Amino acid sequence: MVWFLPAFLLFISYLMGSLIKKLLRDSEQKIPETVLIGTFLMLLLWEFLVLPAIKLIASFAVVSRIYSGLLLAMFILSFIFCYKEMRKQWKTASIHVSGLTLALILLFLMQAGRFLMLMPDVSDDFTAETVNTTLQSDLIYENHPGMGDTFAYGITFRGKLVSLPLFYAYLKELFSGGELFPCHAAVLVYRIIPIWGLLLSYMVYGLWADVFFGNTDTSRDRVALFFIGLGFINIFGAYSEDSILYYQMHRGFRGETIVFAVLIPYTIYLCWQVYGNKKYASIIYLIMTGITTIILTDYQKGLMPFVIVFFICSMIAAGYWLRRCLHCRN
Amino acid sequence: MSELINSMQSVLELAGGSSGLTALYLAGLIALWNQKFRGEQQNGYLFWYGTITLFIVINPLFLMLVSVFLPELTTDYMMLWILPVVPVILITGVNAFPFQRTKKERTIFLAAFFAVMILAGTMAYTRNHNKIIENAEYIPDSELEMILKVEEYRQKNGMETVLLWAPQDIMKYARVYSGNIYLLYGKDLWMGSMDSQMHQIYEEWQREAYIYMENAPLYLQEITETASVRGCDVLILSREIFDMYQTELPEYLGDGQYVYDGAGKDYIIYVKDNDVYSTSDAAYGEWISL
Numbered sequence: 001m002v003w004f005l006p007a008f009l010l011f012i013s014y015l016m017g018s019l020i021k022k023l024l025r026d027s028e029q030k031i032p033e034t035v036l037i038g039t040f041l042m043l044l045l046w047e048f049l050v051l052p053a054i055k056l057i058a059s060f061a062v063v064s065r066i067y068s069g070l071l072l073a074m075f076i077l078s079f080i081f082c083y084k085e086m087r088k089q090w091k092t093a094s095i096h097v098s099g100l101t102l103a104l105i106l107l108f109l110m111q112a113g114r115f116l117m118l119m120p121d122v123s124d125d126f127t128a129e130t131v132n133t134t135l136q137s138d139l140i141y142e143n144h145p146g147m148g149d150t151f152a153y154g155i156t157f158r159g160k161l162v163s164l165p166l167f168y169a170y171l172k173e174l175f176s177g178g179e180l181f182p183c184h185a186a187v188l189v190y191r192i193i194p195i196w197g198l199l200l201s202y203m204v205y206g207l208w209a210d211v212f213f214g215n216t217d218t219s220r221d222r223v224a225l226f227f228i229g230l231g232f233i234n235i236f237g238a239y240s241e242d243s244i245l246y247y248q249m250h251r252g253f254r255g256e257t258i259v260f261a262v263l264i265p266y267t268i269y270l271c272w273q274v275y276g277n278k279k280y281a282s283i284i285y286l287i288m289t290g291i292t293t294i295i296l297t298d299y300q301k302g303l304m305p306f307v308i309v310f311f312i313c314s315m316i317a318a319g320y321w322l323r324r325c326l327h328c329r330n
Numbered sequence: 331m332s333e334l335i336n337s338m339q340s341v342l343e344l345a346g347g348s349s350g351l352t353a354l355y356l357a358g359l360i361a362l363w364n365q366k367f368r369g370e371q372q373n374g375y376l377f378w379y380g381t382i383t384l385f386i387v388i389n390p391l392f393l394m395l396v397s398v399f400l401p402e403l404t405t406d407y408m409m410l411w412i413l414p415v416v417p418v419i420l421i422t423g424v425n426a427f428p429f430q431r432t433k434k435e436r437t438i439f440l441a442a443f444f445a446v447m448i449l450a451g452t453m454a455y456t457r458n459h460n461k462i463i464e465n466a467e468y469i470p471d472s473e474l475e476m477i478l479k480v481e482e483y484r485q486k487n488g489m490e491t492v493l494l495w496a497p498q499d500i501m502k503y504a505r506v507y508s509g510n511i512y513l514l515y516g517k518d519l520w521m522g523s524m525d526s527q528m529h530q531i532y533e534e535w536q537r538e539a540y541i542y543m544e545n546a547p548l549y550l551q552e553i554t555e556t557a558s559v560r561g562c563d564v565l566i567l568s569r570e571i572f573d574m575y576q577t578e579l580p581e582y583l584g585d586g587q588y589v590y591d592g593a594g595k596d597y598i599i600y601v602k603d604n605d606v607y608s609t610s611d612a613a614y615g616e617w618i619s620l
Binding site for chain 2: 117118119120121122123124125126128129132133134135136137144145146147148149151152153154155156158159160162184185186187190205208211212213222225226229230232233236237238239240241242243244245246247250256260264265268272275276298300301304305308309312313315316319
């Protein structure tokens with residue numbers, strides 16, 4: 001059961017993203033962007049449910065049920081309202097199979113294989129423990145994940161804003177197939193989630209590839225080569241435990257990894273869309289991306305890098321604008 | 331001045347990787363600079379982003395500000411991760427590919443490009459970072475064996491939760507396996523605080539308990555007393571530590587509060603004596619044969 005999780009997450013994100021795009025009247029036919037926006041919406045909805053539940057010391061099972069209902073409602077709504085757009089999107093999308101595509105698939109499988117076969121770096125991590133603790137106690141951030149008992153002091157409000165481990169707990173609950181298909185927290189967190197993160201990362205760089213190489217028949221090989229390079233650098237590039245490449249391969253389940261491997265590159269892309277392509281609907285996506293950083297990790301590790309990146313991109317755009325103004329005056 | 335340059339250099343090394351990615355990144359920026367003047371706006375955007383970010387992150391003033399106001403961002407030098415090292419290297423590499431005209435040139439170019447990337451990551455090949463998992467639970471076999479015994483004990487006795495006290499190698503995995511196994515203290519006791527937003531204040535008895543367990547042969551009396559007072563259901567002792575101290579493993583602890591219930595490759599398990607399951611003849615027979 002749990003092996004279907006990445007596909008399920010991508011599918012549900014795609015449906016939710018389609019709904020958002022429909023609401024914003026964004027007609028651009030990019031499947032990866034639809035999935036990314038849907039993923040952020042999925043996480044934001046989760047956060048909006050979890051925060052009051054923490055305040056009310058509500059049962060985790062109740063939050064899960066409400067969230068499942070919301071997902072189902074979104075699922076139905078997107079089928080009703082976005083069916084035409086989705087059909088059109090899939091009609092225009094094409095898969096070109098060449099030797100390079102096969103190499104790319106092979107490299108992706110090699111990366112996924114690492115999550116399957118190698119021990120992750122969990123030395124200072126409580127993610128899997130938090131999943132088990134939440135499900136066992138049916139409470140949200142009330143018990144110490146390392147002991148199971150209630151906290152002597154607790155988690156600060158800032159810490160409670162990070163709801164990603166609770167989202168994993170929800171996924172574990174959803175994908176537990178009983179005795180027949182048990183879903184172990186470690187399998188979900190250390191094996192399945194990094195694959196999902198990696199797929200999201202590929203989607204963001206797919207958008208980058210569109211910008212830099214175009215989406216034409218002649219550019220396909222270059223895009224495939226770009227992805228092959230990405231696979232190589234992910235597998236072989238870790239030069240230090242302090243690098244994002246190490247995190248990507250050994251700590252793919254951590255919020256920081258998703259922030260720096262998915263959200264930060266996506267922010268740069270969105271800034272390009274806003275400043276370079278004048279696509280102002282991307283401002284909404286930019287805001288969603290910023291808020292999502294808070295859900296994934298501490299604001300100093302997520303929101304602040306987002307702000308720094310946004311500031312640098314804005315500075316560059318201002319520089320270009322200034323240059324254009326000076327040219328006009330001359 | 332030299333100190334300043336040294337600090338900038340060390341940050342740059344960490345930013346791009348000391349074994350080649352820095353060079354590739356800088357070469358990539360130069361290539362983007364060249365392409366920028368060919369009127370490709372997106373290359374200019376990436377060039378300026380890469381350059382400005384580089385100058386910001388290797389700036390000692392930025393490092394100082396981050397360490398004062400955003401200390402969390404200094405964890406594993408995360409402030410350097412905003413550098414677009416990966417896209418700059420890949421985009422320039424792929425853009426250079428069409429310049430190779432013959433098939434031979436293209437093959438050599440690709441081989442060289444990927445060879446440099448393979449050589450760049452020094453950590454990717456170390457044994458410590460590529461440990462193969464021993465089972466699907468991501469827990470070493472000898473520890474998992476004992477954790478399964480604890481779970482079996484819990485289920486056979488119809489307990490909702492079980493309080494376990496064991497050496498740190500078991501304690502750090504027990505709750506990864508099951509939320510129903512409660513512990514006397516968490517791994518943050520001996521590893522230090524793992525999350526600045528999560529505050530657990532351990533009491534003195536917990537710190538002492540950790541010392542007792544890690545030096546079990548010297549503190550068997552204290553272990554029994556603490557376990558009884560705190561209501562531990564299961565105790566696990568490490569064979570290795572008893573071998574190290576050249577001490578015999580006890581058949582029971584205290585005046586029989588905790589009795590032998592089974593053994594694994596590296597550990598011995600004791601459970602509360604008032605339990606039917608734990609005092610089974612099978613377990614006693616197993617002890618005799620040890």
